[in-house]
Amino acid sequence: MRFEEYRQIFETAPDPIFIADSMQPKGCLIDVNQKMRALTGYTKEELLEMGLADLFPKESHDTIRKVFKGQVRGEIKEAQDLPICKKNGEIVYVNVSVNIIERDEERLVFGILRDVTEKRQLEELRSDFLHMVIHDTRGPLCTIQLAADTLWHQLKEIVGSEHKKILEMMNKNAQVLIDLTNDLLDLSKIEAGMFKLDIKKIKPKEYLDEILEEMLLLAEHKNISLDISLPEKPPLIKADPLKLHQIFNNLIGNAIKFTPAGGGIRITVTPKKGFVQFEVQDTGCGIPRKEQKTIFNKYHQFLTKKDKAIKGTGLGLAISKLLIEAHGGKIWVKSVPGKGSSFIFTLPKEPALTNS
Ligand SMILES: Nc1ncnc2c1ncn2[C@@H]1O[C@H](COP(=O)(O)OP(=O)(O)OP(=O)(O)O)[C@@H](O)[C@H]1O
Numbered sequence: 010m011r012f013e014e015y016r017q018i019f020e021t022a023p024d025p026i027f028i029a030d031s032m033q034p035k036g037c038l039i040d041v042n043q044k045m046r047a048l049t050g051y052t053k054e055e056l057l058e059m060g061l062a063d064l065f066p067k068e069s070h071d072t073i074r075k076v077f078k079g080q081v082r083g084e085i086k087e088a089q090d091l092p093i094c095k096k097n098g099e100i101v102y103v104n105v106s107v108n109i110i111e112r113d114e115e116r117l118v119f120g121i122l123r124d125v126t127e128k129r130q131l132e133e134l135r136s137d138f139l140h141m142v143i144h145d146t147r148g149p150l151c152t153i154q155l156a157a158d159t160l161w162h163q164l165k166e167i168v169g170s171e172h173k174k175i176l177e178m179m180n181k182n183a184q185v186l187i188d189l190t191n192d193l194l195d196l197s198k199i200e201a202g203m204f205k206l207d208i209k210k211i212k213p214k215e216y217l218d219e220i221l222e223e224m225l226l227l228a229e230h231k232n233i234s235l236d237i238s239l240p241e242k243p244p245l246i247k248a249d250p251l252k253l254h255q256i257f258n259n260l261i262g263n264a265i266k267f268t269p270a271g272g273g274i275r276i277t278v279t280p281k282k283g284f285v286q287f288e289v290q291d292t293g294c295g296i297p298r299k300e301q302k303t304i305f306n307k308y309h310q311f312l313t314k315k316d317k318a319i320k321g322t323g324l325g326l327a328i329s330k331l332l333i334e335a336h337g338g339k340i341w342v343k344s345v346p347g348k349g350s351s352f353i354f355t356l357p358k359e360p361a362l363t364n365s
């Protein structure tokens with residue numbers, strides 16, 4: 010094919026394409042096609058005066074650099090949902106995939122963009138709608154559960170076992186749905202950054218004793234031991250007590266759920282330099298190695314046939330991770346299938362004071 014024909018393909022390609030010189034400061038643009046001009050609103054002459062750094066806002070420069078480096082090492086080739094400032098100040102979102110062409114002294118970046126602004130807007134719309142539906146479902150559900158609970162208390166002495174069972178079933182299932190709506194609402198609030206941490210100083214001994222008291226009933230019911238190991242002088246924890254409670258409830262709740270009768274759970278608090286480390290260790294079924302990477306994703310569950318009786322939505326760990334990260338901490342898992350799991354998380358000694 011002749012040069013003019015290649016040029017024609019470049020110029021009329023359905024996606025925005027640019028070529029930049031990565032040896033030049035700001036990643037100077039040296040060619041752009043028609044779609045690139047349409048996307049940004051700049052003329053060719055204007056774009057060739059600019060660098061990539063001018064198109065992407067400062068917050069994205071790190072990602073852009075990583076994409077370039079990754080491509081050289083053959084790792085990352087694509088970055089998603091990067092904002093671009095158009096000439097008229099409007100922001101559009103793009104996925105960027107790059108190729109590096111090395112030639113003599115030159116190092117050219119060949120990039121193809123895909124405009125995902127509309128897709129993002131639709132996602133947002135869908136998520137807002139879902140949020141509204143879930144939110145509006147919770148009220149009537151609470152009423153149903155309250156009604157079932159009241160009936161159960163008023164009638165339990167007089168109705169027959171058949172009716173008792175029905176009332177119990179109504180109550181239990183309404184609670185399952187309320188828990189689910191609460192989890193989904195929590196998740197969308199955290200994801201949208203619509204919450205603030207209310208950081209307090211917490212004495213770990215008293216705080217954990219209180220949490221364990223609630224959990225002990227569940228554990229004893231399954232004949233599982235539950236204990237805490239604290240250092241002699243436990244450090245004060247600075248965290249949002251309600252959010253931390255939610256994190257422990259999920260981690261200990263999981264440990265109880267996935268540990269067979271006769272097993273044990275241990276919670277350890279260890280002060281480290283600049284942060285406090287917490288560990289919830291169980292002697293349960295463990296997690297296969299390939300699942301360990303995705304376990305903190307939303308709705309991630311892996312259930313073998315014999316686990317089918319275990320209930321849950323697969324949201325607990327995703328929520329816990331977001332809450333821990335909002336504090337400036339990290340969470341990870343160590344597990345040996347068949348032997349047990351350890352969920353370890355850290356909280357900085359001086360956590361973030363606002364939302365994530
Ligand atoms: N301690 C554990 N031992 C073994 N598997 C675990 C443990 N904790 C979590 N898992 C696995 O990770 C999955 C996701 O956990 P997560 O807490 O997010 O959801 P869930 O407990 O199934 O439901 P939910 O917390 O929303 O009620 C679980 O379904 C289970 O397969």
Ligand SMILES: [Mg+2]
Pocket residue numbers: 259262263321324325326
């Ligand atoms: Mg859970």
